[in-house]
Structures are given as structure tokens and as C-alpha cells.
Amino acid sequence: MISRTVYENIRKEVLEYFSKCNIKLTKEEKEKIEVADFGLNRIRELGLQLIEYINTDRVCAKDLVLLPGQTCPEHLHPPVGDSPGKEETFRCRYGTVYLYVSGPAVENPKTTVPDDKKETFTVWNEIVLNPGEQYTIFPNTLHWFQAGSEGAVVSEFSTKSTDENDIFTDPDIERLPIVE
């Protein structure tokens, strides 16, 4: 659970990132910034902020904000019903994002993860995204990502988003956010 005070503080920081990137939001959008702590209650370490612009049966677009060093935990998007699962492209707009996907593990990763959660990060194929760089993740592919020291803003272009179907490696995680 995220307290209203923590939510409000982080929301303000997120709006500053968008402003730095010259990303304009409507008043309504500014009020509905999502702050996801995945039920872990350690938002600045393990968490993610975002605004969803559109999410129809076919298309979804979001802008994500990561605070400095913040990590979005490892997960995948499985097939659901008739759909092969969510396909998503991450395009870095600001800062640096370290993205990890299935594949050959990098020898000296550029990031570290919390010691007590180490076993919940199992894929270490490292992709570094700087502003203007992007990477596409096809369904059923384990992935996680972490921002560099400046934080990061990332555009996500994808098929329909159904967060409730995401499968996280960490069994302690609840995807759907609960704000006090």
C-alpha cells in the first residue's frame, strides 16, 4: 500500500520529469499518474510510474518514468485467450535505461539489484538504451529494467495492456497498485 503522502510526492517528481522532456499532459492526466510499488512498499528501489494515454483492444501507449536507480521487477506477458500476449517497444526519451531480457548473461552488468531480491532477477542479457534508442520485447519474454542515476523517461508502444495477467518472478509481488 502506498500512502497518500508518498503518492503525492512521487507524482510531483514525475511531473517534473515530464516537464523536463517537454511532454505535455492534460489536467486530468496529471491527476491520474500511476505509481506502482508492486505491493512491496519499497517504491524508490522497486517500482514504476506511468501515464497511460490509450489502451484499446488493439493498441496501448504509455509514458513511463523511473526514478534514479529505480527498478521495474522481472516479469513477462503470457498469452491470454486468443491473444499471443503483450508485445511492447520501449523507447528511451530521457536518461539511461538498463534493460534485461532472456539471452546470454552479460559478464559485468552495469546495475545491481537489492541483495534480498537477487533470486528474483533471473535474466541478464543487457541492453542499454539512451535517448532515441529503443528495443522491442515480444510476448512471453522475461524482462526487467532499471534507470541510471538521472532517472529515465521511456515511451511504451504496445498491444493491449492487461497488467493483471503479467507474471512476475518475485512471488511477493502484487501488480495492481493499492493507494491508501
Next chain:
Amino acid sequence: MISRTVYENIRKEVLEYFSKCNIKLTKEEKEKIEVADFGLNRIRELGLQLIEYINTDRVCAKDLVLLPGQTCPEHLHPPVGDSPGKEETFRCRYGTVYLYVSGPAVENPKTTVPDDKKETFTVWNEIVLNPGEQYTIFPNTLHWFQAGSEGAVVSEFSTKSTDENDIFTDPDIERLPIVE
């Protein structure tokens, strides 16, 4: 056909718009800005510039640039094979976009179209998009749009883009661009 000189001049203007919006492109992307004159050879009146970030079988994302007063001609995205047709969301990032779709015609439209092409603009349901505002166009819906006096930058989030299937009202139009 667009001459190499016209292409290069417009490409430079487009890069200035992206720079104004703090939109970062890679070196390769800067080289492959698309300038579409629809075969009409009146690019600053009837045309569109864009960079395509991703276009898979399921998802497409582009950033569009419109020069001051430039108009993207009326067209629709029909069903193709098993697909219901392209669905697209336009999100204004900079400037003002006047978007027209099927529906009740506005009495005093905020734009004018070239006199000799008037009959090729048949839908006049007016939607005005300022930065942060967006609109979703479902398949098989006639639409066209024009930038205000500052020009405009517009993000497009959509299903797969297959320009060659677009149906334009103006029979003189060829969608696929030809650069000298």
C-alpha cells in the same frame, strides 16, 4: 516526385520541430525522415512528414510533423485481409492540429482547404487538438487534418501501418512517396 533539394530543406525543418519538442532521434532515424507529398507536388500545402519508430504485425508508432497550415489529405484505413483495418490515436505534442472526421459538419470551420481541391474534403466534423490532447480514429473512418500557424508535432499510436492500402478521396493521390 520530390526533388532532393526540397526533401533536404524540409528534413531540416522537421528536425528543428523535433528538437523544439525535445524529441531525440538516432543518427539513422534523422536520415530516414519521410516526406510525403502524395504525388501532388505541393508539399507545403498538401503533405506530411514523419518518422516511423516501429511497425510490426501488431503495433506501429510514429511522430508526425506538419508545417504551418499544411494539410494531410482526406483518407481512410479499410479492412485488409483478416484485419479490421488500422486504428490510430493522434496525440498532439506541439502546436495545434485541426482534425476532421465523419460526423456532423461544423458550421464555421477553423481551417480552409485549397480551392481547387475542395471537393476532396468531404468530412467536416471538427476536433481541435492542443498539446496533450488526443483523439482515436477507428478503421474505415474518413479523416484529414491540418496544422495551425505554428505547425504541429503529433504522436501516432496505431495498429500495423500499411500505407499502400489507404484510400484517399482525391483520385490524384499516390500515397507512396517518390524521392528523385
